[in-house]
Amino acid sequence: MTPMLLVMVAIGGTDILFALDSIPAIFGLTQNVYLVFTATAFSLLGLRQLYFLIDGLLDRLIYLSYGLAAILGFIGVKLVLHALHENNVPFINNGQPVDVVEIGTGVSLAVIIGVLAVTVLASLTSARGKAQNAVAAARRHAAEYLDMAKDPIRRADIFGKLLAEQAKIRALPEKYRAQIREEQELMALLHRAHAEHGSTSAR
Missing domain, CATH: 1.20.58 (Methane Monooxygenase Hydroxylase; Chain G, domain 1)
Known part of the structure; x- marks a missing residue:
């Protein structure tokens, strides 16, 4: 075993961590298992090549972390609402679906694109x-x-x-x-x- 092996294990582990972290975000857009699986597989294939791009973007887009936090919060709310809409947990509403508003895929994509656009513009135009x-x-x-x-x-x-x-x-x-x-x-x-x-x- 050489130090290079440990480096490769660390890089591979980071790839897997990022891919698993993105699964809830994918579920926020679609429930299709095939799409979720292929999106995760492709993220595993491409993340290592994007490290340098991400590092450069973080230097320039100073509000990117806030935008990503807002997107993840929105997706969390969407998943909670979807879970309540299809509820079968006995201690919530006696196991019956809860009548809540569901956020559609089109609205989700619009919110994500809008938040990213605002984040980029604010980062590039602010003092x-x-x-x-x-x-x-x-x-x-x-x-x-x-x-x-x-x-x-x-x-x-x-x-x-x-x-x-x-x-x-x-x-x-x-x-x-x-x-x-x-x-x-x-x-x-x-x-x-x-x-x-x-x-x-x-x-």
């Missing part, structure tokens, strides 16, 4: 979202610049993007600029990139 996006882009470009050791043309292009992101940061309200200045790791990364660019230009 806090713009600050987070600029910081994430500056960090990414600075790290990429420092890693591009043998391609001066590519490095110059990346450094230009880094300067553009820093200009966006300077245009932010003071409270966000102050918060960014307190991020020691980011500031150190930016100083390293500028110092290396200065030493390269002087050669």
Whole structure:
């Protein structure tokens, strides 16, 4: 056994955990067992490839967690209402179905899409979202610049993007600029990139 085996077991376990976690959400849209099974199987096949995308989205969509919480809460309410509508538990309404409103699949999809759309727009247009996006882009470009050791043309292009992101940061309200200045790791990364660019230009 090598450490790589433990890494693969951890990744596989995370895939299974995410797939099992999505089953209630799928049931919130459909009761078709075939669709539930195939959706879970495909999520197992695709989640590992989506890790980097999800990580990037979390940097940019700062309100995504709130939107997902709202969606999961809505689906929980939908499942409870559906369970009451098909009730056969003896201590609830004497085992008879409870006359409650059921939420249809079309309404469920509309709510999910609407919540995600509002979340994305709020993340991209709010001042806090713009600050987070600029910081994430500056960090990414600075790290990429420092890693591009043998391609001066590519490095110059990346450094230009880094300067553009820093200009966006300077245009932010003071409270966000102050918060960014307190991020020691980011500031150190930016100083390293500028110092290396200065030493390269002087050669």
